[in-house]
Amino acid sequence: MSQAPWKKYLCSTCGTVYDEAEGDADSGIAPGTRFEDLPEDWICPVCGTAKAGFEPYA
Amino acid sequence: MDTLRIPTELVAPVFNPATFGRRGAVHDIFTRLRRDYPLSVAEVPGYDPHWIVTKYADLREISRRDDIFHGGERSKTLISQAGEALVKKYTGGQSNIWRSLVQLDPPEHGAYRAVVAPSFMPDKIAQMKDSVHAIAKTYVDRLADMAPSCDFAHDIAFMYPLKVVLDLMGVPEADHPRMLRLTQWLFSYADPDLKRPGSDLTNPDEITKTWNIVFNEFKDFYSPIIADRRKAPKPDIASLIANGRIFGNEMEERAMISYFAIVSTAGHDTTAATTATGMWVLAEQPALLARLKADPALIPGFVEETIRWASPVQQFVRSATEDYEIRGRTIRKGDLVYLSYVSANRDEEQFENAFTFDPTRSPNRHIGFGYGAHICLGQHLARLEMRALWEALIPRLQSVELAGEPQLTESEFVCGPKLVPIRFAMQ
Ligand code: HEM
Numbered sequence: 323m324s325q326a327p328w329k330k331y332l333c334s335t336c337g338t339v340y341d342e343a344e345g346d347a348d349s350g351i352a353p354g355t356r357f358e359d360l361p362e363d364w365i366c367p368v369c370g371t372a373k374a375g376f377e378p379y380a
Numbered sequence: 381m382d383t384l385r386i387p388t389e390l391v392a393p394v395f396n397p398a399t400f401g402r403r404g405a406v407h408d409i410f411t412r413l414r415r416d417y418p419l420s421v422a423e424v425p426g427y428d429p430h431w432i433v434t435k436y437a438d439l440r441e442i443s444r445r446d447d448i449f450h451g452g453e454r455s456k457t458l459i460s461q462a463g464e465a466l467v468k469k470y471t472g473g474q475s476n477i478w479r480s481l482v483q484l485d486p487p488e489h490g491a492y493r494a495v496v497a498p499s500f501m502p503d504k505i506a507q508m509k510d511s512v513h514a515i516a517k518t519y520v521d522r523l524a525d526m527a528p529s530c531d532f533a534h535d536i537a538f539m540y541p542l543k544v545v546l547d548l549m550g551v552p553e554a555d556h557p558r559m560l561r562l563t564q565w566l567f568s569y570a571d572p573d574l575k576r577p578g579s580d581l582t583n584p585d586e587i588t589k590t591w592n593i594v595f596n597e598f599k600d601f602y603s604p605i606i607a608d609r610r611k612a613p614k615p616d617i618a619s620l621i622a623n624g625r626i627f628g629n630e631m632e633e634r635a636m637i638s639y640f641a642i643v644s645t646a647g648h649d650t651t652a653a654t655t656a657t658g659m660w661v662l663a664e665q666p667a668l669l670a671r672l673k674a675d676p677a678l679i680p681g682f683v684e685e686t687i688r689w690a691s692p693v694q695q696f697v698r699s700a701t702e703d704y705e706i707r708g709r710t711i712r713k714g715d716l717v718y719l720s721y722v723s724a725n726r727d728e729e730q731f732e733n734a735f736t737f738d739p740t741r742s743p744n745r746h747i748g749f750g751y752g753a754h755i756c757l758g759q760h761l762a763r764l765e766m767r768a769l770w771e772a773l774i775p776r777l778q779s780v781e782l783a784g785e786p787q788l789t790e791s792e793f794v795c796g797p798k799l800v801p802i803r804f805a806m807q
Pocket of ligand 1: 443482646693755756759761
């Protein structure tokens, strides 16, 4: 597993934060999944925005 | 059985605002539709045919495809053929009196939404925590002063979210009652108690007439504010809208007035409806109040469930810009699609014990705030407001019961309790 710190990404539509450390249990994404490793058809679990609609978050 | 067309006598009441004054009747109809006509066509005299979307999964899919299902080409809310014709007359050919975010489509919609969206993101809303909690406390104190009885809908639920959102907007407090009145004329145009005085409910064009009057009232009210904020911007939402740029240009006038109007209306009426519903539920379920008092960590889940339970937005309509296959049906280009949030939020396939109020649902993926690019911009604010109120109120609320029959607004658009008489004791 990569040693780089976990990063967060913000859904620009609804403000949901994808936290790599936590993953996305709702969509079967394990904790520790890097944003770039999310499947291309992964969508925001709250509003359905596509992966491309997320931006890096502090 | 032909399930493409819904028998008119079954679905016609859904087109009548008065039906929504009786929640049980609305649920009975949609429960039947979900079972027998989950995605079928309503042909009600005086209206164009509408696909009625009753299922949670379908509502999400259609809302997400805002590239195909538009809100601006036809009326975004249910309207009769006569009403829509009159809208066109008033607007010079458009199908909506309003051109707010909900009526805009890509790519304009994204550009308009971006003007205020950063202010409603969770980090910005979190910065408002202390001020919202302080406002919540004043309303809880006010409630305590009214003990042992009040109409919770009118005395607290209508007033508190109005204060929060209009402060944020930058509207002086003296004008808040006027904004409440305009909101009620707009969303409750057909309710005998809340409608615009003098409006004629026997006239099928009434909704269009009233909405046009309300549009002009908002225009008169906000025009000086727009001029003021352009000259001297302040740290408020009004300044963001007044100075907003769309692809480098000024906002179109109807869209700007509508922007002010949606924040000043949708920003409190829905939250008020949900808050009043929450008290109604507590008054009927003393064990729930005891549970929340014993474990305040349940309050966020309680708030989320009140949104599912209340589902204040009853419907929005989209029109298809191309043919689309869903649930074995083909929605044709140009067809109208009626999205029933109240039905989707009771979809038995999505929610276990859908008709049970359960503050421990987790995650509670209700559709009360919609889905897709138009998902409620104010959702984080609404949650903060409601959590703040219940967190301040529940520890002090010793008992509450209904002191009469609550009443719902007769509205097929935004609907919630207009009367929640309670008898209560507070510390
Ligand atoms: C419990 C409270 C609320 C409920 C149930 C609710 C519900 C909704 C729903 C269902 C939509 C989706 C419309 C669509 O699909 O076209 C929406 C949109 C919207 N809501 Fe809310 N809302 C609430 C509170 C608020 C608050 C507090 C604000 C404050 C500003 C707000 C502002 C808006 C705006 C501006 C939109 C349009 C977004 C767009 O089209 O991009 N709402 N709301």
